Amino acid sequence: RKEVEQDPGPFNVPEGATVAFNCTYSNSASQSFFWYRQDCRKEPKLLMSVYSSGNEDGRFTAQLNRASQYISLLIRDSKLSDSATYLCVVNPASGSARQLTFGSGTQLTVLP
């Protein structure tokens, strides 16, 4: 089983739609969680951290369910510029190491 699993998509949605991505992780001891965004032929960039209580940044809402080992990302009122691959990222927190484990990504295309 992969440490971080995501639906690869692709998700093709019309502009203005709401879209949700899910991610599961295998290590119950994982301490911190993130969503990164990667545009085509570019490097990954941090989109947002995911906190236990859930957090929102504009049109983006991230939620964490530790009991189910599940992370979600909701994008409201999607824009053409949201088209990218979204990477679910987990810090397994083994000892003092701060290695991030990346999911394989979910591809989103927002259509005009």
Add this chain to the structure above:
Amino acid sequence: DAGVIQSPRHEVTEMGQEVTLRCKPISGHNSLFWYRQTMMRGLELLIYFNNNVPIDDSGMPEDRFSAKMPNASFSTLKIQPSEPRDSAVYFCASSQNSDLDETQYFGPGTRLLVL
């Protein structure tokens, strides 16, 4: 801040040749990571350094791969000899790696094609 700098941005070489990838992390960051990304395997951590010391190289595919970090502002990833299956995008990332900020900042990557 210039961000993480990688060179070269593109490299095309023939099988058997030595390839050296270079990275300059963000000033003040104490951790540096080398990743490889392919369509088949996604983003894989190869090795990471903390305060210039290699901490975990379990992701390095085999002895053909080696990485060094002689000082806080420079790291290299070397492949010798290169093989076609090494073709990928190689990213370098750096981080403050503290309780306050675990964010990894990625460089633009080096696209390697081994013929």
